[in-house]
Every structure is written in C-alpha cells, then in structure tokens.
Amino acid sequence: MKRIFTSAHICLVAAIAILMASCEKEKLSGVIANEKVANVNLSLENRIEVGSGDNFTLNNDEITIPITVNLSDASGTAFNVQVTPNIDTIATLVGSGALAPGTIALADQTFNFPPVIDFAYGVKSTTFDLKVSRSFVERNHDKLLALAVKISGASKGNKVEAGKNSTVVVIDAAAAIAAEDVHYILFKAAGAPYMVPNGVNYTIGTQDVSIPLELTLAGLAGSDFTVDVAPNDALVTTLINNGTLKNTIVLNSNSYALTNTKIKFLSNENTAKLELTARISEFLKNTKKKVAIGLLLKNPSKFQLDETKKSIVVVIDPDHFRPYNGAPFVIKGAIGAVSDMIPAAQYDFGGEGIAFHDTGGKDGVGDYRPNDNVDVGDYTPRSVVGWTSDGEWLTYTVDVEESGEYELNSLIGAPGTNGRYSVFFDDVNITGILASAQTPGSYGDQQPNRTTVQLTKGRHIMKFFMNVGAYDVRGWIFTRKK
Incomplete structure (x- = not known):
C-alpha cells in the first residue's frame, strides 16, 4: 500500500511540472510575437579627406583608412550590408567640378575592403578599413587620388538613407607620405647611369668577365618584392649617336648573360644583387672599340623606379680585360x-x-x-x-x-x-x-x-x-x- 502511494505521488508531481512549463512557453512565445524590432537607417559621410590629418595609418605596404557606417539608432538585431567600390564616378565628379582637376581614380587591384559589413545587436555604428597600396600612392605622389565607396542591400528590413549611401575618399598623396619617405628602386653604381668596370669591380675567368651590379631600395624596407631587368640597347644607341659614348658599339645581347632577369628584394632588405657575365672573346672581336651593355629596370611588383637611375650602361674597354695580369x-x-x-x-x-x-x-x-x-x-x-x-x-x-x-x-x-x-x-x-x-x-x-x-x-x-x-x-x- 505504501509503495503504490509513492508511485502515484511521483506521477502527480511530473504532470504538474509539465503543465507549468507549457504555460511558461506560451507566455514567452506571446512576448516574442508581440515584440516589435525597430529598423534603422544607415548612412556614410559624404567625403573623407586623407592627408595631413590623423584619420589614416601608414606602413610600408599600405595606407589604412577607417570608414564608419552610422546608424540612426541602436540596432535592434544583428544584420549586414554590402559594400562596393565605384571607380568610374571619379571622372564624373572631376568633370562636374566636385573634385579638383587632375584627381585620378584609384586603379583596380590597388585597394581592398570587406564586401560585407556585419552589425552587432545594439550598436550605433560600425567601422571597416579601406586599404590602399602604398606603391600606387607613391607612384602618383604629385596627385590627388580618389575612390567612391557605396553601401547597399541592408538586411532584415534596415535601410540605407537616401543621399547618404556613398562616400568619396580623397587622398592627398604628397601630404600623406612625405617626399623623403617615398620608396625608389635604382641601380647603385658610381657614376650611374654609366659604369666602366675597373680593376676592383669585376672578376675575370678564362673565358668570361663577371661584373656584379647592385640594386638599391631608397626608403624603409618592408615585405619582399621583385623587379625585372631587361636589355636596353636603345639607350646605348642614343648615347652613341649623340656623341656621349665615343668609339663605342652596342654589345649584342647574345654575348652576355644575367644571373636572373627577375630580381627579388628579400623582406627588410634594401639591396639586391645582379651579376652580368660577358664572354671575353665576343667583346675582344671589336678591335680598338669599346662595347656597351644597356640594362633597364621595369615592372616592380611594389614601389616605383627612380627615373634617373632605373637604367645603367656598362661600358667595357676590351683592352682593359685582355692582358692576363690585368695590365700589359x-x-x-x-x-x-x-x-x-x-x-x-x-x-x-x-x-x-x-x-x-x-x-x-x-x-x-x-x-x-x-x-x-x-x-x-x-x-x-x-x-x-x-x-x-x-x-x-x-x-x-x-x-x-x-x-x-x-x-x-x-x-x-x-x-x-x-x-x-x-x-x-x-x-x-x-x-x-x-x-x-x-x-x-x-x-x-x-x-x-x-x-x-x-x-x-x-x-x-x-x-x-x-x-x-x-x-x-x-x-x-x-x-x-x-
């Protein structure tokens, strides 16, 4: 009798608990159903000026510009919005006078930002980063650069405020990066662009003479990058024709070799090496004449070329290299x-x-x-x-x-x-x-x-x-x- 009573008691307690839980669930559902989440409007500043101010950061690879999306009120729920660039707008704005004459658009592949921005519950704004290639800015150091950034497609019923869906970011390159901090890639050689090998800047073998050349990066080194080296016969021909190089002929590119035509600057290194090897028998064929080899730097993957020292002409006097002991x-x-x-x-x-x-x-x-x-x-x-x-x-x-x-x-x-x-x-x-x-x-x-x-x-x-x-x-x- 006692055991039966105990079992019945347990069943009764369980039933009451289930009933109470069901009632609470109904109350919560009712509250959620009746709660009304307020939507918000999104907006951007009309224009962001980058240059002499402190609204950007700079490292060796890029300029980072924070862009803030403002909300009309605290967000009632988590949501997101899409972000897209508009390069073509810049030319229109320049034409209309909204941007200064000569302002150019950031080139494709020279900037990036996240395509979607997420907003958390309860926030009144969210900031994302526009990152712009420092190399592009330095290559256009005397110009104003611009990019239009647009937001659209806010989720969960939120809306982008009319007339405030885009911002124009204008970068004053000369103000953002001081002239002395601009990076340049160049040939490092005394008297460049002309270098005449002497007894200390080459090594001679039984058939070849090897001339080491050094490339320099002016500016603080950062991550690694490459630059191409190519023959520049046209420069040598010009210097011969205008009388700068006398009693000299162009050495055919088949008569010399480069250790590598794509030179790599390693991370945090300001110099890179290149070796030019010329066949002695080839330039000795040119009796009583000097020979010249023109080289040109081009296609840097980062930074820019020094226009006055991106080329070098190596002038070889065959008489200097012919004697076995270096002198007659x-x-x-x-x-x-x-x-x-x-x-x-x-x-x-x-x-x-x-x-x-x-x-x-x-x-x-x-x-x-x-x-x-x-x-x-x-x-x-x-x-x-x-x-x-x-x-x-x-x-x-x-x-x-x-x-x-x-x-x-x-x-x-x-x-x-x-x-x-x-x-x-x-x-x-x-x-x-x-x-x-x-x-x-x-x-x-x-x-x-x-x-x-x-x-x-x-x-x-x-x-x-x-x-x-x-x-x-x-x-x-x-x-x-x-």
Missing part, C-alpha cells in the same frame, strides 16, 4: 734596360681565335686555364707552352715605353733545327721567319734565340706565330739597345 707586359725603354720575361703560358684572355689558336686538344697540365686548349708544361711557375703544331699562335698585350731598337730573346727548347717561328706586332711581322736553334737538353732545355727588332712606343698586341711547331717555348725577353 712592360717593355722597358731605357737604353740597356732588360725587361722581365713574358711567360708563354701567360697569354692574353679572349679564347680561341682571339688570344690564341690551338689545333689540338688539351695536353700537358689540365688544371691551368682548363677551358683553353693551349698546351702548358708542368713547370713551376707555369710558363712553358709545348706540344706545338704548325700554324698555332699566342698573343700578349705589351706596352713599349720608348720607340727604338731592341734585342728580342726567344727562349726555346728544340730537339732539332727544323722549328720555325715569327713575331708580329699588331699583325705586322717584325722578325720574318726565324729558325729555332737545337738545344742539348731537347724540349726541356730552353735556350736563347736572339734577333734585333724595331719597336714603336705604345700599347701593342704581340703575336708569337709557330710556322713550324717543333719546340717548347718558355717566353721572351726584350732588351733596349738604342
């Missing part, structure tokens, strides 16, 4: 003076057909000037050229201090008497065909072969021509006679 061998001009030996293995740069002619493969020491087929003997220091064949030749740049009569001593090692050779200065044979004397020690015992020659003061190309190559040659010594 000196033939002393004082009477009785004995010049230092010109080692046969230290022939000019320039390669086959320019600095030498070799008819066979690489004999002798393989690691000395390995890209050349000239056959160098295993002597320390490297001096002797051997394995000679008929018709081969070697050239050397020399500087004769004084005109006069000289003794020419050719140090040759020959196992017999059939060897023949000639010496040319600037393609003129100054010795005729000479016979090489037989040496007791065969090839390895190079001995004097003397003759008298007439030399003219100045810089010359000396050629040793092997009419009949049956010997090793160590080098040449000049002695001034009279």
Whole structure:
C-alpha cells in the first residue's frame, strides 16, 4: 500500500511540472510575437579627406583608412550590408567640378575592403578599413587620388538613407607620405647611369668577365618584392649617336648573360644583387672599340623606379680585360734596360681565335686555364707552352715605353733545327721567319734565340706565330739597345 502511494505521488508531481512549463512557453512565445524590432537607417559621410590629418595609418605596404557606417539608432538585431567600390564616378565628379582637376581614380587591384559589413545587436555604428597600396600612392605622389565607396542591400528590413549611401575618399598623396619617405628602386653604381668596370669591380675567368651590379631600395624596407631587368640597347644607341659614348658599339645581347632577369628584394632588405657575365672573346672581336651593355629596370611588383637611375650602361674597354695580369707586359725603354720575361703560358684572355689558336686538344697540365686548349708544361711557375703544331699562335698585350731598337730573346727548347717561328706586332711581322736553334737538353732545355727588332712606343698586341711547331717555348725577353 505504501509503495503504490509513492508511485502515484511521483506521477502527480511530473504532470504538474509539465503543465507549468507549457504555460511558461506560451507566455514567452506571446512576448516574442508581440515584440516589435525597430529598423534603422544607415548612412556614410559624404567625403573623407586623407592627408595631413590623423584619420589614416601608414606602413610600408599600405595606407589604412577607417570608414564608419552610422546608424540612426541602436540596432535592434544583428544584420549586414554590402559594400562596393565605384571607380568610374571619379571622372564624373572631376568633370562636374566636385573634385579638383587632375584627381585620378584609384586603379583596380590597388585597394581592398570587406564586401560585407556585419552589425552587432545594439550598436550605433560600425567601422571597416579601406586599404590602399602604398606603391600606387607613391607612384602618383604629385596627385590627388580618389575612390567612391557605396553601401547597399541592408538586411532584415534596415535601410540605407537616401543621399547618404556613398562616400568619396580623397587622398592627398604628397601630404600623406612625405617626399623623403617615398620608396625608389635604382641601380647603385658610381657614376650611374654609366659604369666602366675597373680593376676592383669585376672578376675575370678564362673565358668570361663577371661584373656584379647592385640594386638599391631608397626608403624603409618592408615585405619582399621583385623587379625585372631587361636589355636596353636603345639607350646605348642614343648615347652613341649623340656623341656621349665615343668609339663605342652596342654589345649584342647574345654575348652576355644575367644571373636572373627577375630580381627579388628579400623582406627588410634594401639591396639586391645582379651579376652580368660577358664572354671575353665576343667583346675582344671589336678591335680598338669599346662595347656597351644597356640594362633597364621595369615592372616592380611594389614601389616605383627612380627615373634617373632605373637604367645603367656598362661600358667595357676590351683592352682593359685582355692582358692576363690585368695590365700589359712592360717593355722597358731605357737604353740597356732588360725587361722581365713574358711567360708563354701567360697569354692574353679572349679564347680561341682571339688570344690564341690551338689545333689540338688539351695536353700537358689540365688544371691551368682548363677551358683553353693551349698546351702548358708542368713547370713551376707555369710558363712553358709545348706540344706545338704548325700554324698555332699566342698573343700578349705589351706596352713599349720608348720607340727604338731592341734585342728580342726567344727562349726555346728544340730537339732539332727544323722549328720555325715569327713575331708580329699588331699583325705586322717584325722578325720574318726565324729558325729555332737545337738545344742539348731537347724540349726541356730552353735556350736563347736572339734577333734585333724595331719597336714603336705604345700599347701593342704581340703575336708569337709557330710556322713550324717543333719546340717548347718558355717566353721572351726584350732588351733596349738604342
């Protein structure tokens, strides 16, 4: 009896609870149904001026401009509104006089903002950010820039107030960014746009000369960006035609190479490197003329080019690069003076057909000037050229201090008497065909072969021509006679 009573009691309590919950739910539904949410009107300022004020922030990448959408009252519910740009409006406003003459519209892809703005319950305004490319502003630093921003399509019955659905943002570029803070990309080189390589700003190999070039970003560095480098033959041609570059020709772009035609400035770096590599044999073909290579910076992904230093012309004097030691061998001009030996293995740069002619493969020491087929003997220091064949030749740049009569001593090692050779200065044979004397020690015992020659003061190309190559040659010594 007691257990039955307890069960009935529980059922009664549950029923009462269900009934009470049902009544409360009905009351709440009634309240919600009867509550009336007030809609609000949305509006924008008619115009936002950006420049000398503090209504924007600036970093290395962009200008951030806050735009506030105002509500006529506190929002009764959460909702959203669409935001769109209008570039075409700017030209109309300029034409009507509403904007100053010369004002230009922000270009497409140079700005961004959220396409939809969300409003929370109970707010009276919401602000969103218009972000504008700093690069675009800097590239138009002497102009006024403008963009119209429009709001529409407010949700949940809210409305955009008539006549206040858009704002025109006007940026005074020169006021927003100080002139000294504008970024410029340029070639960094003494005397730019003309640079003539000297003994400290290039490296020379057996076939090529490499000239490092540096690009500079003027202004505070930020995120990484790129800039293209392209040949600029037109500039070189103009400078030649107007007489700025004398005795100079354009070096064909097939005769040089760049390490990269798209140069990357890394984040927070103000410099980037570029290396120009030119084939010595190509520019040495241009006898008695300088060659020039024009380069142009273009298409920066960020910032702008320095108009006065976006180009560079690298002028190469072939005579500067031809001598093996960077300077001609000196033939002393004082009477009785004995010049230092010109080692046969230290022939000019320039390669086959320019600095030498070799008819066979690489004999002798393989690691000395390995890209050349000239056959160098295993002597320390490297001096002797051997394995000679008929018709081969070697050239050397020399500087004769004084005109006069000289003794020419050719140090040759020959196992017999059939060897023949000639010496040319600037393609003129100054010795005729000479016979090489037989040496007791065969090839390895190079001995004097003397003759008298007439030399003219100045810089010359000396050629040793092997009419009949049956010997090793160590080098040449000049002695001034009279």
